[in-house]
Structures are given as C-alpha cells and as structure tokens.
Amino acid sequence: MELLFTGGRVLTIDPLDRIASGVAVRDGRIIAVGDSDEVRSAVGPDAMTVDLQGRALIPGFCDPHNHFSMTTFEPRSVDCHTPPLAGKSSVLDALAAAADGSPDGQWIWGLGYSTRDIGGTGEEMLLRHELDDVAPNNPVCVMDSSYHACYANSAAMALVGINRDMPNPRGGEILKDGSGEPNGVLWERAMDPVHHASMRSYIDTFGSDVVAGLVEQNALRHLSHGITSVGDALVMPESAEIYRLTDERGKLPIVIHQMRGGPGFFAAPEEAAGGAFMEDDVSDRLRGGIVKIFMDPVWPSPAMTICHEDGTTEPVGEPYYGQEEVDHLVLDAASHGLQVAIHCIGNRAVEQGLNAFERAQREIPRSDPRYRIEHFAFATPEQIARASSLGVIISHQPPFLNAIGEYFETRIAEAGLDAVPIPYRSMLDEGVFVASGSDFPCAPVEPLLGLYGLVARTARDGRPVAADQAITPLKALRTYTLNSATAMFREHEVGSIEVGKRADLVVLSHDPTLVAPTYISEIVVQQTYVDGQLEYMV
Ligand SMILES: [Zn+2]
Known part of the structure; x- marks a missing residue:
C-alpha cells in the first residue's frame, strides 16, 4: 500500500528542521521526503494521493504523560465538570440521576469535579453525607479534577474498610468531621483503596x-x-x-x-x-x-x-x-x-x-x-x-x-x-x-x-x-x-x-x-x- 502527500508544508522536525512539500509512504513507512515532484517518483501510479493544498503535515504528536486509563471510563461516568454544570448542587443532582438508573451496589464514578473551578475555598468539597443522600444504595467515588483527591460516600468507604479508626496513610489524609468520622474527602494516598476498588469493579461489571x-x-x-x-x-x-x-x-x-x-x-x-x-x-x-x-x-x-x-x-x-x-x-x-x-x-x-x-x-x-x-x-x-x-x-x-x-x-x-x-x-x-x-x-x-x-x-x-x-x-x-x-x-x-x-x-x-x-x-x-x-x- 502506497501513499503520497504533495503540495504541503511538511514540517519534518529532522536535524535541520527542513520544510519539505511532499512525503511518500509504503507499507506504513516513510520512503521519501522532499519536493512534491521528487517524492512522486518514489511510488507507483496507484499510490493514494493526498493533495495538501498548502496545509501543514507534521509528525504525530507523542504525549509522554497522559492518564489515558483514567479517562477511558468517562462515557460510563458522571460528568461533574463545572461548567457546564452550574455548581455543587447540580453535580449532586447529576449523581442522583445516575444512582437512580443504576442497579444497587454498582459503583458510580464522577469525573471532572474541580473545587478550583468553583472557588477553591474548600467549602465546595463533596461530603460523605451529601453523597449518601443522593446515592444511598451505590458506592460513589467522585475524583477531583486534580486526581489528587476523591470524594466517597459511606458505601464506598465501607467496601474498602475506611472508618474512624483507620490511621492516615503516609502521604495521604482521611479528612474527619467534628465527631471523628471520615467526612468522605480522601486526599492523595488515602484515595488509593477507593480508586483501586472502583476501577476493578468497573472492569468486572462491564x-x-x-x-x-x-x-x-x-x-x-x-x-x-x-x-x-x-x-x-x-x-x-x-x-x-x-x-x-x-x-x-x-x-x-x-x-x-x-x-x-x-x-x-x-x-x-x-x-x-x-x-x-x-x-x-x-x-x-x-x-x-x-x-x-x-x-x-x-x-x-x-x-x-x-x-x-x-x-x-x-x-x-x-x-x-x-x-x-x-x-x-x-x-x-x-x-x-x-x-x-x-x-x-x-x-x-x-x-x-x-x-x-x-x-x-x-x-x-x-x-x-x-x-x-x-x-x-x-x-x-x-x-x-x-x-x-x-x-x-x-x-x-x-x-x-x-x-x-x-x-x-x-x-x-x-x-x-x-x-x-x-x-x-x-x-x-x-x-x-x-x-x-x-x-x-x-x-x-x-x-x-x-x-x-x-x-x-x-x-x-x-x-x-x-x-x-x-x-x-x-x-x-x-x-x-x-x-x-x-x-x-x-x-x-x-x-x-x-x-x-x-x-x-x-x-x-x-x-x-x-x-x-x-x-x-x-x-x-x-x-x-x-x-x-x-x-x-x-
Ligand atoms: Zn500526571
């Protein structure tokens, strides 16, 4: 299979940062780079041709730091971004709707919730009892958009054994309410068990x-x-x-x-x-x-x-x-x-x-x-x-x-x-x-x-x-x-x-x-x- 690009601005990113106008490809590999006419002779008459008409051709982007596996389940999670959602109460409504439509016991993930976007004072954090109210029969894990904290309800924490007696892990904190009970906010390493268990369950469920x-x-x-x-x-x-x-x-x-x-x-x-x-x-x-x-x-x-x-x-x-x-x-x-x-x-x-x-x-x-x-x-x-x-x-x-x-x-x-x-x-x-x-x-x-x-x-x-x-x-x-x-x-x-x-x-x-x-x-x-x-x- 041959492929020919002509008439473009080819940003090669080669050692000289050359800009070419054509590229020829055979069996998935680049076989010629240069002027359009030059590269045309590298392929046969049946090569599929893309006339770039002055557009740019660049190497594919490599993204060396991307949390791809975490965004894979987005279509099966609750979108908690603000905007488009107006704020915390809209996020809780969206989680309630998801819980209503899910079998009891099934994990619910919320993604994109950002306390930074809506003020960052800390008051907007989702608390355990608020999540219990909207999802009484499902374990809930809402990831903060920083991915350095999550918000969990009682069912989620019970499944992984987080309770008032559990000490903070090193490099993490289980936030507590006035009576010493975990309030649902899990910082850094404290979120590991909830994150881990919910991902395991998503794979098994789907x-x-x-x-x-x-x-x-x-x-x-x-x-x-x-x-x-x-x-x-x-x-x-x-x-x-x-x-x-x-x-x-x-x-x-x-x-x-x-x-x-x-x-x-x-x-x-x-x-x-x-x-x-x-x-x-x-x-x-x-x-x-x-x-x-x-x-x-x-x-x-x-x-x-x-x-x-x-x-x-x-x-x-x-x-x-x-x-x-x-x-x-x-x-x-x-x-x-x-x-x-x-x-x-x-x-x-x-x-x-x-x-x-x-x-x-x-x-x-x-x-x-x-x-x-x-x-x-x-x-x-x-x-x-x-x-x-x-x-x-x-x-x-x-x-x-x-x-x-x-x-x-x-x-x-x-x-x-x-x-x-x-x-x-x-x-x-x-x-x-x-x-x-x-x-x-x-x-x-x-x-x-x-x-x-x-x-x-x-x-x-x-x-x-x-x-x-x-x-x-x-x-x-x-x-x-x-x-x-x-x-x-x-x-x-x-x-x-x-x-x-x-x-x-x-x-x-x-x-x-x-x-x-x-x-x-x-x-x-x-x-x-x-x-x-x-x-x-x-
Ligand atoms: Zn990262």
Whole structure:
C-alpha cells in the first residue's frame, strides 16, 4: 500500500528542521521526503494521493504523560465538570440521576469535579453525607479534577474498610468531621483503596468487550487531536489489564507506553520492580518498561523549600519518600535496566529526584538511562542547570499554562522563589532535554493548545504568563514530537518525518509556523495517520 502527500508544508522536525512539500509512504513507512515532484517518483501510479493544498503535515504528536486509563471510563461516568454544570448542587443532582438508573451496589464514578473551578475555598468539597443522600444504595467515588483527591460516600468507604479508626496513610489524609468520622474527602494516598476498588469493579461489571470498546473510543478521541502515541503516566495492574485485553482484540489504534506504578494510584512500585508486572513490550502497540514514582503531593502543599523575606528558608509539605527511600527505589529499577520517571512538583521534591538520579548514575552507571522528572513545576534556575548537567529529561505539560498559569504565578510568589512558571526558554537555553505532554485529564489534552501556550504565553483569561519564556513554534513542536518520542525510547521509530520512520502523520488546517501565535489554538487537526493508515478525518 502506497501513499503520497504533495503540495504541503511538511514540517519534518529532522536535524535541520527542513520544510519539505511532499512525503511518500509504503507499507506504513516513510520512503521519501522532499519536493512534491521528487517524492512522486518514489511510488507507483496507484499510490493514494493526498493533495495538501498548502496545509501543514507534521509528525504525530507523542504525549509522554497522559492518564489515558483514567479517562477511558468517562462515557460510563458522571460528568461533574463545572461548567457546564452550574455548581455543587447540580453535580449532586447529576449523581442522583445516575444512582437512580443504576442497579444497587454498582459503583458510580464522577469525573471532572474541580473545587478550583468553583472557588477553591474548600467549602465546595463533596461530603460523605451529601453523597449518601443522593446515592444511598451505590458506592460513589467522585475524583477531583486534580486526581489528587476523591470524594466517597459511606458505601464506598465501607467496601474498602475506611472508618474512624483507620490511621492516615503516609502521604495521604482521611479528612474527619467534628465527631471523628471520615467526612468522605480522601486526599492523595488515602484515595488509593477507593480508586483501586472502583476501577476493578468497573472492569468486572462491564466485561472485556465493553472495556476494549471504551479504550478504542478513547484512542480515537486522542487521534482526533493528532496524538498517535501516549505514555500512560500511571498504570496499575487494572490499567495494564484493560490495555492487554484491548490489544488482544486488535483494537489499539495508537501506541500506549505503560508507566508502571504499584497496586494503587500513588502506591510505591517497589514490589513491582523486576517482577512480572514490569515485563517489556507486550506488543507493537502496547509497550512497557518505565517505572513511575510519585515524589510529592499537590494538596495541601507540594514538597517545597520556601524563602522568607528575611532570607531564611523553611520546608513545607511532606514528600512521599525520604531521600534514602527514593534512592533505593531508583537503584532497584536501575539494577533491572528500567527507565524511571519521577513526579516532582515542589522544588524540594525536584531536589530529591535529581539527587536520586545522580546517585543511581554513580552507583549503577548506564550509558543512556533517560531518567525523567515529570512536571518540574516549581524548579529553580539552579535545578534547571542541574537537570541539564545530569542529562535528566524534563517531561512538562504546557496545557497547564493555559489552564492554571495564574496558579503557578501565585504559588511561586507566595513561596518567595526565584522561579518562573513553565520555563521553556530557560530550560532550552540551558540545554535541558524537554518533552511536552498533557497530563490529561488534569490539564487539557490538545497539543495545539499547549503549542499555543508555549508560543503565545497567555493564560485562559488572556493574561501573559512569563512572556519572555516564549519559544518559536518549531521549537515547541519538536518538544511535542521528537523529544517526546525520545522520552519514550521511540525516536528511531517516530517523532519526525524522515525516511525509514513509521508514517505517523497529521494534517493540520494551517501551518503553526506561519499563523499569528494567538491563532495556533484555532488550528484544526484534519487527518491523523498511524503506520500509514488513515485513522481519523474531520
Ligand atoms: Zn500526571
């Protein structure tokens, strides 16, 4: 099967950032890149031809940090986003309607509820008794949109044994009411049992065929945004199961990289490292081999070292691990030859992550471990320099700039840090290897929205966010394609439009390097190809 693209603006992202006009594909691989006339001679007369008519052709986006398995059940969950729902009472009404339509005992998931969107004072949190009132006969788990908290009713907590006598897990909190009973709000690691049990039940209730259909549907949504590879940033055994059963049915139209955690969302991966759960690639479309570690929480505070006006510093927030503990997790993974990605939000968490990688390289030197820090949200200039000298990949999520750019600015100011939000210019100038992704559903999934943020540097309300950190559209695109592929050890396969690579290609309505920065988020993904197959078209 041959495919020919002509008359376009082909942003190759090759080492010279060449812009071509044509691409030829055979059997899913790119066989020629260059002028339209040049590449035409590479294929026979029967090749399917796409006349780009000046539109752009780019490599498929790779999203190295995306919670794909968590959004897979969205169509079978209650949409708790505000807006479109007006607020807490509308969310409770929607949950009541779902409970009315569900058999007794069936878990109900609510997704997208954000206390941040509706004020963030804490009063909007969904409480156990409120959830009991609307769903007396069903266990309910409403995930906060940050995915660092959930809201559970009595039935849900009873099923997993959360009661007044249960101590807080390390790195989590079971919030209590005035009488000492859990009030339904479970922070960070405290939500693990509810999240785990509800996902298990969803898989068992709906069955393999329905679940595979949901995974496929979610993949099609990602393809509609031009995303052809996804790194699932936290794969529990249940997530691995939904991918495996989808892959077995031949229904994975994108490539999934599994970043393996423990048996709960925030659980330590130590029991898993080196075990059967950490197997290598399952198939061509289902990859494995990355260990994911959470270093610090979001609520109530990331692990930070804040600076007071008098020059003194103070540690706030508790990391999930002490230095020695995380060192051993990384060393364990390194001894099994595994890649490690550590979620680090606060500057103290970042410091521990960098320390752990430095020690691992000292004790178990590897030529190309591609250690990754995810988020790197409140990193200081010194830490940017250190990431560069250690060769640590920074996996960032530019859609946060648009979604909550102001939050970063406020927290940085409060903490008295010499830092800037989402510092792409500084990182690239310092020689840091940066990969861009989404963290969907914690931030919007659309790569073009992230690209827009990196170039235009404006928050949702139009306010500039560290405008001097703007980078060019081509540099931004490279972080979303070749660099992201590299973060997933796939740069030899995808990430640029070069001869020999897989034909993972995206047709855009406009060339992002030619439109005004503010227009980039309006560009439409018109076609997405995976291995030369048209998988999405508007
Ligand atoms: Zn994440």
